[in-house]
Amino acid sequence: MPDAFEKAxxxxxGAGAAGGIMALELARRGVSVGxxxxxxxxxxxxxxxxxxxxxxxxxxxxxxxxxLDAYTTGGDAPDPLxxxxxxxxxxxxxHWEGYxxxxxxxxxxxxxxxxxxxxxxxxxxxxxxxxxxxEAALGVAGVDDDPWASPRSAPFPLPPFPFSYSDGLFExxxxxxxxxxxxxxxxxxxxxYGGRAQCRACATCEVCPTGAKASVDLTHIPRAEATGRAYxxxxxxxxxxxxxxxxxxxxxxYAGPDRREHRMTGRIFVLAAGAVENSRLLLLxxxxxxxxxxxxxxxxxxxxxxxxILDVTGRLDRxxxxxxxxxxxxxxxxxxxxxxxxxxxxxxxxxxxTAGPVPAVIAATSDKRGAALRAQVRAEYGRMVGVRIYxxxxxxxxxxxxxxxxxxxxxxxxxxxxxxxxxxxxxxxxKEALDVAVEIxxxxxxxxxxxxxxxxxxHQIGTHRMGADPATSVVxxxxxxxxxxxxxxxxxxxxxxxxxxxxxxxxxxxxxxTAERIAMRLRPNEESARPAVPRGR
Numbered sequence: 001m002p003d004a005f006e007k008a009x010x011x012x013x014g015a016g017a018a019g020g021i022m023a024l025e026l027a028r029r030g031v032s033v034g035x036x037x038x039x040x041x042x043x044x045x046x047x048x049x050x051x052x053x054x055x056x057x058x059x060x061x062x063x064x065x066x067x068l069d070a071y072t073t074g075g076d077a078p079d080p081l082x083x084x085x086x087x088x089x090x091x092x093x094x095h096w097e098g099y100x101x102x103x104x105x106x107x108x109x110x111x112x113x114x115x116x117x118x119x120x121x122x123x124x125x126x127x128x129x130x131x132x133x134x135e136a137a138l139g140v141a142g143v144d145d146d147p148w149a150s151p152r153s154a155p156f157p158l159p160p161f162p163f164s165y166s167d168g169l170f171e172x173x174x175x176x177x178x179x180x181x182x183x184x185x186x187x188x189x190x191x192x193y194g195g196r197a198q199c200r201a202c203a204t205c206e207v208c209p210t211g212a213k214a215s216v217d218l219t220h221i222p223r224a225e226a227t228g229r230a231y232x233x234x235x236x237x238x239x240x241x242x243x244x245x246x247x248x249x250x251x252x253x254y255a256g257p258d259r260r261e262h263r264m265t266g267r268i269f270v271l272a273a274g275a276v277e278n279s280r281l282l283l284l285x286x287x288x289x290x291x292x293x294x295x296x297x298x299x300x301x302x303x304x305x306x307x308x309i310l311d312v313t314g315r316l317d318r319x320x321x322x323x324x325x326x327x328x329x330x331x332x333x334x335x336x337x338x339x340x341x342x343x344x345x346x347x348x349x350x351x352x353x354t355a356g357p358v359p360a361v362i363a364a365t366s367d368k369r370g371a372a373l374r375a376q377v378r379a380e381y382g383r384m385v386g387v388r389i390y391x392x393x394x395x396x397x398x399x400x401x402x403x404x405x406x407x408x409x410x411x412x413x414x415x416x417x418x419x420x421x422x423x424x425x426x427x428x429x430x431k432e433a434l435d436v437a438v439e440i441x442x443x444x445x446x447x448x449x450x451x452x453x454x455x456x457x458x459h460q461i462g463t464h465r466m467g468a469d470p471a472t473s474v475v476x477x478x479x480x481x482x483x484x485x486x487x488x489x490x491x492x493x494x495x496x497x498x499x500x501x502x503x504x505x506x507x508x509x510x511x512x513x514t515a516e517r518i519a520m521r522l523r524p525n526e527e528s529a530r531p532a533v534p535r536g537r
Contacts, residue, residue, distance in 0.1 A: 016091020203326025356384025
């Protein structure tokens with residue numbers, strides 16, 4: 001790493017949705033940035049190879065360094081991390097579905113409106129212009145047909161993906177069931193945009209082979225490096241933060257696969273490695289305090305959450321023509337707002353375009369051959385429909401990320417232990433959502449209606465929550481540590497509550513806002529630039 005970036009203005013740990021976006025937003029404002037990324041820089045030319053691995057049922061982004069991703073779990077919930085993390089330049093945006101939803105204005109005020117959880121220290125109005133900037137930078141396709149959406153200051157930058165054939169089937173059933181269906185906005189090119197191709201509906205979104213799905217290794221990192229003010233070091237795992245005598249971060253200690261330790265200094269440090277690794281890094285940096293640094297509230301690692309997911313499927317007596325589009329194009333947010341949130345989790349409904357197994361899976365699991373197998377595939381394929389439920393989790397202090405001294409990672413540090421229980425608030429939300437999904441499927445005339453086992457999204461939420469009171473939060477509304485003045489923590493780990501929406505667009509909006517605040521702090525006499533927007537179509 002060049003000497004200039006060993007002493008960058010800002011050192012960022014993590015090159016995913018938060019860190020990658022902040023690198024560009026800071027660099028284009030004249031701030032020098034050094035980015036440490038634990039994983040590799042994945043070669044885009046190798047995407048076809050990763051697609052083949054995905055089609056074989058393998059994890060296409062699996063970490064190759066032994067025990068680097070070591071962790072343990074506790075609680076009664078399914079494993080929330082299994083195949084839900086990516087270590088590499090781009091982070092989770094390499095494998096996310098691309099669904100780009102704003103949170104609702106009510107999501108920021110649960111205590112005020114419903115008497116549960118806590119309010120955020122900032123509101124929807126504070127984030128709205130940054131939502132617009134994030135949508136433009138990522139290239140979000142959508143249309144303003146969601147009756148429950150909060151107000152927008154700008155239209156979607158890209159037109160929506162058209163509804164699928166099965167969406168039409170769902171629309172009629174939803175109308176009869178009193179449910180409103182609308183478009184699902186997503187950071188995927190419905191037309192060519194930002195130098196990236198139009199989506200070809202490859203149905204392998206976990207590894208987009210064309211670059212049509214937005215990921216920060218394509219949308220932000222190259223542009224940050226092109227400024228000449230940002231440098232990224234891949235294969236560099238942050239091990240701990242060291243404080244100076246004044247209680248400020250002096251440097252971050254990192255190491256590569258050879259385990260040799262190095263240090264990066266800076267004026268400001270940003271942790272953007274995800275809710276699990278951000279909190280773990282604070283807990284590991286404990287030479288003076290056994291509770292870790294920045295943890296006077298005792299809340300580092302607390303209030304971990306993830307969206308519980310339930311897929312409900314049924315079989316029609318007519319074709320539903322699934323798998324023509326490899327991602328969903330319709331949803332309903334009708335149940336994401338309302339008075340019932342004081343007693344049960346809000347939930348959104350995603351109408352699947354990929355329900356049921358493909359012919360190859362039917363054949364692989366069948367004991368038939370020849371004409372009999374052909375008849376089985378024709379009888380079973382193409383008639384399944386499904387609804388996916390994302391439920392709002394209530395922040396529970398006992399759901400946590402702690403250190404497990406019995407299990408160590410590649411560098412000999414205690415692995416994170418993730419404890420997650422599903423409690424009454426979530427169970428009541430899932431139960432009501434299941435009733436709604438079943439009613440829709442029955443209205444469609446579906447048979448064999450059944451829910452799949454409960455699982456969790458890849459959304460890591462909580463562990464360094466924001467707030468105005470240092471006694472009940474870890475960072476303030478600007479994501480600045482209450483205790484360490486030159487330390488910021490960004491990402492969904494700062495979320496006070498989770499809502500039922502996918503968090504990536506909110507992560508992006510907050511990252512842009514935080515970069516603006518840091519740039520103003522470092523360069524108070526320079527006018528802050530607006531959020532970066534790629535060239536149009």
